[in-house]
Structures are given as structure tokens and as C-alpha cells.
Amino acid sequence: MTRIRKIKDTVMQSLTWLASGISAWVLVAILVFIFSNGWKLLDRTVLLGDYHARNIVSGFGDIQTTDVVFTPPASLGDDEVASTRYGFAVRDEIDKEKNHVHTITWVDDRSPLRNGTITTAGPTQGHKAPFDAGMNINKLVFIDASGEEVSVGRFKQQTPQEWIPLLDSEAKQIAEFHGKVPGGGMRGSLIATLMLIGLSLFFSVPIGIFAAIYLYAIAKQNRLTTFVRSSIELLAGVPSIIFSMMGITLIFPIIRLFGLSGQSIILGSLTMAVLLLPVLIRQTEEALRSVPTSYAQASLALGATQTETLFRVVLPAARNGIFSACLLAVSRIIGESAALIFTMGTAIQDSPAVTSGATSLAVQIYVLMGGENPNFELASAISIVILILVLALNLTVKVVSALSDKKGKA
Amino acid sequence: MMVILIIIFVTSRGVRPFLGSAEERVDLKVFLTGSRWRADQGIYGLGFVIINTLIVSVTGGLLALPLAILSAVLITRIAKGKLSVLLTTIVETLAAIPSVVYGVFAAGKITVLVRDLGNIFGISTYGGNSSFAVILLLAIMTYPTMTTLAVSGIRAVPKELDFASLALGATPTQTSFKVIVPAARSSIATGFTLGLGRAFGEATAVSMIAGNALTGPSWNPFDITRTLTSTMLTGLHETTGLDYEIRFSVGVVLMIVIVSMNLLVHAAKRRLEKKGSAIS
Numbered sequence: 001m002t003r004i005r006k007i008k009d010t011v012m013q014s015l016t017w018l019a020s021g022i023s024a025w026v027l028v029a030i031l032v033f034i035f036s037n038g039w040k041l042l043d044r045t046v047l048l049g050d051y052h053a054r055n056i057v058s059g060f061g062d063i064q065t066t067d068v069v070f071t072p073p074a075s076l077g078d079d080e081v082a083s084t085r086y087g088f089a090v091r092d093e094i095d096k097e098k099n100h101v102h103t104i105t106w107v108d109d110r111s112p113l114r115n116g117t118i119t120t121a122g123p124t125q126g127h128k129a130p131f132d133a134g135m136n137i138n139k140l141v142f143i144d145a146s147g148e149e150v151s152v153g154r155f156k157q158q159t160p161q162e163w164i165p166l167l168d169s170e171a172k173q174i175a176e177f178h179g180k181v182p183g184g185g186m187r188g189s190l191i192a193t194l195m196l197i198g199l200s201l202f203f204s205v206p207i208g209i210f211a212a213i214y215l216y217a218i219a220k221q222n223r224l225t226t227f228v229r230s231s232i233e234l235l236a237g238v239p240s241i242i243f244s245m246m247g248i249t250l251i252f253p254i255i256r257l258f259g260l261s262g263q264s265i266i267l268g269s270l271t272m273a274v275l276l277l278p279v280l281i282r283q284t285e286e287a288l289r290s291v292p293t294s295y296a297q298a299s300l301a302l303g304a305t306q307t308e309t310l311f312r313v314v315l316p317a318a319r320n321g322i323f324s325a326c327l328l329a330v331s332r333i334i335g336e337s338a339a340l341i342f343t344m345g346t347a348i349q350d351s352p353a354v355t356s357g358a359t360s361l362a363v364q365i366y367v368l369m370g371g372e373n374p375n376f377e378l379a380s381a382i383s384i385v386i387l388i389l390v391l392a393l394n395l396t397v398k399v400v401s402a403l404s405d406k407k408g409k410a
Numbered sequence: 411m412m413v414i415l416i417i418i419f420v421t422s423r424g425v426r427p428f429l430g431s432a433e434e435r436v437d438l439k440v441f442l443t444g445s446r447w448r449a450d451q452g453i454y455g456l457g458f459v460i461i462n463t464l465i466v467s468v469t470g471g472l473l474a475l476p477l478a479i480l481s482a483v484l485i486t487r488i489a490k491g492k493l494s495v496l497l498t499t500i501v502e503t504l505a506a507i508p509s510v511v512y513g514v515f516a517a518g519k520i521t522v523l524v525r526d527l528g529n530i531f532g533i534s535t536y537g538g539n540s541s542f543a544v545i546l547l548l549a550i551m552t553y554p555t556m557t558t559l560a561v562s563g564i565r566a567v568p569k570e571l572d573f574a575s576l577a578l579g580a581t582p583t584q585t586s587f588k589v590i591v592p593a594a595r596s597s598i599a600t601g602f603t604l605g606l607g608r609a610f611g612e613a614t615a616v617s618m619i620a621g622n623a624l625t626g627p628s629w630n631p632f633d634i635t636r637t638l639t640s641t642m643l644t645g646l647h648e649t650t651g652l653d654y655e656i657r658f659s660v661g662v663v664l665m666i667v668i669v670s671m672n673l674l675v676h677a678a679k680r681r682l683e684k685k686g687s688a689i690s
Contacts, residue, residue, distance in 0.1 A: 009583035016488060019480035023557075024500050026550055030507065030515045037518065237604065239611020239668070241639055245661045249422075335508025338613035341643060362510045366614050369510075369517055374618075376518055383511045394506045 034387065038380030045134050046381055049185025050350040051364075056181060058116030058129030060174045070108045080105050081160040085168045087111035090137055090160045095182060101136040102154045103182075116177055130181065139178035142171035149175060184375075186382050188350040192265060192358035196340075197333050199269035199354070200276060205326060207273070208280030209315075215281065216288040217310055236278040244342035247271030251343075263357035268344035275339055276329045283328070287321020288314060320404040324397045331393040334386055337362040346370075361386055421662050441659065446625050447636065454656050456641070456663060458627040463637040463667065465627070466541050466616075467609035470548030471556075475602055477549075478556035479591060485557075486564045487586045498561070505554035513615030516547040521619055524632070533632045539621030542631040547615060552605030559604065563597020564590055599679040603672055610668050613639035638664045 070087035082089035087108030095101045107114065116129040139153040140163075150170065152163035155178070219225040251270045260266060291314050299309040315322075337360075345357030346367050352358035359367060365382050368375040443457040485497045521538030524546070528535040567590050575585040591598070621634025622644050628635065642657045642664075 005581060005584070009581050012583050012587055013488060016480040016484035019477040020484045020497055020500075022477060023481060023504065023553060024497075027500055027504055029519065030511070033515050033519050034511065237607050237668075237672075239607070239613070239639070239664070241611060241613040241642055242661055242665060245658055249658070331506065335510070337508070337510045338639070338643070341614070362508055362614075365510045365514060366618075369514060369618050374517060376514070379514045380518075383514050386508055387511060390506055390508060391503065394502070 031387075034380050034383045037376050038378075038382070038384045041377045042381040042384055045182070046185050046378070047190070047385070048187045049134075049183070050181065051183050051185055051188055051348045052350055053183035054181040055120075056118065056129055056135070056177070056179045057120050058131075058177045058179075059119040060112070060116050060176070068110065070111070073106060076106060081164045082106065083164050083168050085171070086113055086174070088113060088131075090164070092160055095136070100154065101180075101182070102138075102160055104131070104133050104135050104137060104179075107131060107133055113174065113177060119176075129177070131177065131179070134182070136180045136182055137177070138180060139176075140167060140174065141176035141178075142167060143173045143175055144170045145172055153178075184378055186361060186364060186378075186385070188348060188352055189359050189361045189364040189382070190385075192344075192349065192352040193334060193360040193362075195265050195352065195354055195358075196269050196272065196344075196360055197330055199266065200272040200333050201326060201329065203270055204273035204276045204280055204329065208277055208325075209284055209322065211277070211281045212284035212288060213310065213315070216285050217306075217314075232278045232281055236282070240275060240336060240339040241342075243271055243275045244339040246274065247339070247343040260355055263343055263345035265344060265352065265354045265356070265358055268340045268360075271339050271343045272333055272336065275336070276332060279332070280325050280329055283325035284318070284322050287318040287325065290321065291317040320400055324400050327393050327397050327400075331390045334360075334389050334393075335362055336360070337366050341366065442663075447641065448624055456638075456660060458625065459636050459638055459641055459660075460663065460667065461627040462541065462623075462635045463610065463639075466544045466635060466637060467548060467606060470545045470609050471552050471602060471606045473545065473549040474553040474556055474605060475598075478553055478560050478601065478605075479598060481553075481557050482560035482564055483586050483591065485561055487582070487590065501554050501557045501561075504550075505558065509551065509612060509615045512547060512551055513618040516543065516615055517618045520546050528632045533630075535632045536621050536634050539619050539634050540632045541628070541635040543619045544616055544635060544637070545631070547619065548609040548612065551612060551615070552609050555605045555608060556598070556601040559601025560594065560598045563594035563601070566597065567593045595682055596679065599675060599682065603675045606671055606675070607668055610664065610671065611639065613643055616640050617643040638667065 068087075070082075070084050072082035072084065072089055076082060076089055077091070080089045080091045088104055088111055089106040090102040091105050093101055093103045095103075111131070113131045116131060118124050118127050118129045137153055139151055139155045141149055141151045144150050150166075152158060152166055156163075215225070215229070219228070247267055247270065251267060251274075255264075255266060255270070295313050295317055296309050299313040300306070304312065340360055340363050344359065344363065346359060346363060347357055348364055348367060349356070349358040361382050365379045365386075368379045368382075441454055441456050442460075443455070446453050446455045447459060481497065481501070485494050485501075489497055520543045521540075523538070524540055524543045525535050525538035527542075528538070528540075571589055571593055572585060575589040576582065580588065616637055617640035620637055620640040622640055623634045623636045638660055642660050
């Protein structure tokens with residue numbers, strides 16, 4: 001080996017290391033970026049909260065202040081100010097829209113403020129008003145000893161250190177509470193995503209399995225079969241945004257026959273079902289093919305018919321592979337955005353319904369990134385959820401296939 | 411069956427803007443060759459969008475291809491045992507990340523990188539939204555597909571070729587690059603096609619950072635751009651009217667571009683193979 005050859009070899013080898021190093025670095029950069037932006041935000045209220053903030057105005061009728069003195073829990077921090085007469089504590093915080101808010105951090109179960117009823121006109125008028133930790137207090141109106149109404153709170157630019165002692169010393173009776181259940185949550189999209197997963201699998205898995213069985217066992221080797229196969233291949237290479245056009249032009253008129261109109265989760269899941277079919281069919285067929293032929297031969301030798309063998313022996317033996325295919329389908333649904341933007345719309349819903357439009361987690365990210373001021377924090381928080389789900393599903397698939405490999409060898 | 415239905419239905423919807431009533435009609439020639447896309451003025455010229463899409467997708471793909479081949483060589487021929495598994499896992503994880511997440515990353519990191527790079531050269535960018543950012547993003551997104559295909563292609567090369575080359579006195583590295591990689595070129599070309607398909611069809615992530623230029627084509631990589639998919643997605647508010655219908659026409663163009671690109675790569679692959687068989 002000459003020296004020049006040696007140098008050339010070393011250079012080429014280092015290039016391969018460099019290339020892989022770049023890919024590893026990109027992966028780490030993505031994970032670090034997403035987690036560092038979203039992790040701070042990701043808590044229970046973001047995960048399970050509403051996206052749209054809800055303003056609450058509640059009245060308290062003639063409820064008189066009791067003489068109970070509440071003891072705040074010892075765990076309150078220095079920045080939390082507690083009202084001992086009304087049994088709650090607030091903290092001055094900066095919310096997701098970068099505004100100062102007074103967030104309730106503790107409410108005693110017996111606090112008289114929990115007995116309010118909603119006073120704004122609307123279907124919820126007269127219902128019990130919420131007063132819970134996590135909400136923001138903007139304004140409290142109380143009646144003092146002289147019978148005058150006094151308003152205190154954040155809206156007067158007062159700090160909690162100013163208005164809470166005032167409330168405790170002056171108030172004789174609480175008249176009104178103005179607060180807000182903060183938004184910026186992802187519960188609606190989470191539910192919509194679950195609905196989407198359920199419906200898409202319901203539509204696509206049976207068809208996928210039967211199509212795979214057909215290709216595996218029933219189809220003859222002729223031009224029609226070749227055509228079907230190449231169609232499936234072609235379908236797998238079609239970008240998802242084309243599928244969403246297909247959903248609008250082809251599936252939409254069909255479901256309109258059933259009285260559904262507009263963008264809906266049903267339309268989205270039917271579109272997803274078509275999108276998933278090629279992958280499902282191919283992987284199920286592969287799973288069926290990997291079942292040793294001796295199984296089928298043994299079953300046939302014992303006198304079972306072809307169909308019995310297929311459904312009682314071959315299909316159960318391939319269940320691990322089919323299960324993996326379904327998991328990969330779920331992970332595809334969670335990550336899909338382009339196919340759903342046209343078919344399910346881009347309006348974020350807090351309580352999604354199957355027959356109306358909603359956003360999945362991925363589409364919510366797209367919507368959040370779309371405006372003039374992209375909301376990176378929330379988008380990253382949702383990305384964390386998506387990443388964890390998708391990577392966990394992929395890992396499960398790997399474990400399942402490793403397990404069945406081991407079993408096969410044994 | 412679905413394929414035919416998709417083609418028929420989307421196409422029939424897509425040609426509607428060109429057949430409608432006079433004031434709602436779009437001239438097909440202007441649509442295909444125009445260099446201005448002003449939805450607000452009713453001017454729909456897609457020509458420059460097609461060119462932009464071709465530029466960013468092909469450049470992104472070409473950027474990813476050497477990286478993918480080099481990584482594949484490392485995974486299959488240099489790295490042993492655990493390291494090889496680790497590298498494969500990295501590629502698989504990159505492949506599993508959904509495109510919206512790539513979009514968030516691109517809008518938050520790649521654009522900032524491009525903006526800073528532009529500042530170094532004294533070029534002001536639109537917050538980093540540019541063709542260059544799209545190219546980088548597409549290179550990252552197509553890399554896993556190409557690597558996976560290249561790895562399986564290299565693994566499928568018969569051992570005899572390897573042994574023959576080594577027996578003739580070539581070093582292992584020489585063998586990898588001069589014998590094995592050329593022998594796996596068919597898989598690598600397939601991976602390149604699949605990667606390009608992903609690049610052309612990539613919608614959400616690209617539309618977050620493309621910037622949606624109104625005119626073009628622009629040859630400056632730091633200038634904002636507009637791709638077919640970002641055109642289909644941006645400003646989607648109503649589900650009626652010309653502005654909505656025209657998106658289907660763009661979809662038809664996208665399908666045509668992808669299919670012709672596939673045919674082109676296919677033809678190139680065939681020529682490559684012919685050349686290869688002539689040598690051996």
C-alpha cells in the first residue's frame with residue numbers, strides 16, 4: 001500500500017464519519033431545539049387545557065363572608081399572596097401572550113368564592129362559575145362597611161401585595177368576580193387526534209387486511225394483479241397534499257350523501273384511510289408471506305380447507321406483523337398534517353365532534369406557526385408530545401419485530 | 411383503482427378554472443408560464459413557481475445524496491456492531507420525525523442560521539425565509555430516505571465482488587467506493603427518486619419558511635421563494651371561489667411534475683445500468 005493510497009483512504013473514511021456526524025448533529029439540534037422551547041411550557045394545563053381562553057364573570061348574590069379564617073398551605077412561595085378571609089392565593093405571572101396576570105395558585109375547598117354563578121347572558125347563565133387554581137383574576141368587586149362597591153385587582157394595575165390585604169380588611173361582601181380560564185392548551189386537538197386515529201384505523205385496517213389476503217392467497221399471477229400491485233406502489237409515492245385534494249373531490253361528495261357537509265373529522269379519517277392503505281396492504285402481505293409454508297401445509301394435511309387454513313392458521317401467525325403495521329399507521333396519522341388541512345380545516349376546537357372540523361395535534365402546530373407571530377413555545381410543546389408518541393410507537397414496532405424474530409428462531 | 415379515481419377526479423376539478431365563465435376564467439398559458447402570483451389581483455402565473463420548486467427540490471436532493479451515500483458506506487462497511495446500530499437508529503429516528511416538527515425546527519433554527527449567514531455577507535433576508543433555508547430543510551428531510559435505500563442496496567451487493575476486489579489488492583476503502591457503491595447504484599437511484607418525491611410533495615414544513623414570493627423566479631438563494639405546495643397551502647381561508655379552485659390546478663401540476671421527474675430519473679437509471687453492463 002502506497003502512502004498516497006493511505007492518505008486517500010483516510011480522507012474518504014473521514015468523509016463518511018463527517019457525513020454521519022452531520023446527520024447525528026442535526027438530530028440532536030432538532031431534539032434540543034424542540035425540548036428547550038417547549039419543555040418549560042408543557043404542564044397539565046397545556047396538555048389538558050382549552051385552547052381558547054374563556055372569560056368568566058360571576059356574581060355571589062347575598063352570600064355573606066363567613067368568619068372562618070383560612071390557613072394557607074405551608075408550601076406557598078414568597079411570591080404568592082394569600083387571602084386568609086376568602087381562602088385563595090394568587091401570584092403575579094407573565095402569561096403566554098406576555099401579559100401580567102394574577103394566577104390563582106391555591107383555593108380552599110370552603111372558599112366562599114367557589115359559590116359564584118355565571119352572570120353573563122348566554123346558555124351558561126346561572127350555572128356554577130369556576131374558581132380554581134390556574135385561572136386568572138382580573139377584577140374583584142366587594143362591598144365595604146359603608147355599603148360602597150369597591151373594585152380591586154389586576155385591571156387597576158394593583159399588585160397582589162396591594163389588593164389582597166385591602167380585600168381582607170375592607171370587604172364585607174363579595175359582589176362580582178371577573179376572571180379568565182387561560183387558553184393555549186391542546187386538549188381539543190388531542191381528542192380530535194384520538195378520534196381521527198380510531199376512525200382511520202376502523203376504515204382502513206379491515207380493507208387493508210382483506211386486500212393483503214387477496215393479494216397473498218387468492219390473486220392469480222396475471223396482468224390485473226400486476227396492475228393492482230403497481231397501483232399500490234404508485235399510491236405510496238403520492239404526496240399527502242394530493243390525498244387531501246382527493247378527499248375533497250372524491251370522498252366529500254360521497255359523505256355528503258349521508259348528510260354531512262363541510263370539513264369534518266370523518267372526511268379527514270376517510271382521507272387518511274386511503275393514504276394508509278398502500279402501507280398497510282404491503283406490510284400485511286409481507287407479514288403473511290413471512291409465515292412459514294409448513295404451517296399452511298400442516299393445516300391442510302390435517303384436513304382443513306384453504307379458507308380455514310388462511311383465517312385460522314396463517315392470519316393468526318402473522319398477527320405480530322399486522323400489529324406492527326397498525327402501530328406504524330397510528331404514528332403516520334399523528335404526524336400527518338398536509339392531508340388534514342384541506343379535509344379537516346384549520347379551526348382549533350376545544351370540544352371536537354366527529355361530524356365537524358377540528359385540528360389534530362400536527363395541524364394545530366401548523367396553525368400556530370402560520371400567523372404573523374408564530375407561537376414557538378406552544379408549537380414546540382405540542383411537538384414534544386408528537387415526538388414522544390411517534391418515537392415510542394416506532395420503538396414498540398422494533399421491539400415487537402425483535403421478539404417475533406427471536407420466537408421464529410427458537 | 412384508487413389511483414385512476416384520484417387522477418380523474420383531481421384533474422377534473424383542476425381544469426375547472428380554465429373552463430369557467432369569462433370573468434372567472436384563468437388563461438392556461440398565463441397559468442403555466444406566468445411570473446406573477448397575485449391572488450388579490452386575480453393573477454395566477456404558476457411558471458416561476460414550477461421553476462422555484464424544481465430548483466429547491468433538486469438542489470436539496472443533490473445536497474443530501476453524497477451525505478446519504480457516505481453515511482451508508484460508514485454504516486455498512488466501516489462501523490461495526492453497536493456503532494452501526496446506533497447510526498441506523500439515528501437515520502430511522504430522522505425518518506420518523508413528522509414534517510410539522512421539521513417545520514417548527516426550520517422556522518426557529520434554520521431560518522435564523524440563514525439570516526445570520528446573510529448578515530455576514532451583507533445580504534438582508536426576510537427573517538431568513540428563503541430558498542436557501544428551504545434547500546437545507548429539504549436536504550435534511552430527504553437524507554433518511556436516501557440513506558435507508560443506499561444501505562439496503564449496498565447490503566445486497568454480492569460478497570464475491572467484495573472478495574474479488576480485495577484479492578486484486580484494492581484496499582477496503584477503495585473497494586467500498588470504487589466497487590460496492592457503483593454496484594449499488596440502482597438502489598441509490600431509487601432512493602434519490604423517492605427522496606425527490608418527498609421534496610416535491612413536502613407541504614407544511616416548506617410553507618412555514620418559503621416566504622411565498624409574489625414574483626419570480628429568483629436566482630438569489632437568500633431571496634424568498636414559493637413552491638407548488640406552499641402555494642396550495644397558504645392563505646387558505648374559504649372553501650369556495652377561484653382562489654380555492656386554483657389550488658386543485660396547482661395540485662395537478664404538482665402531480666405532473668412528480669411523474670415526469672420519476673420518468674426522467676428512471677431513464678437516467680436505465681442508461682446508467684446499460685453503461686454498467688457494457689463494462690462488466
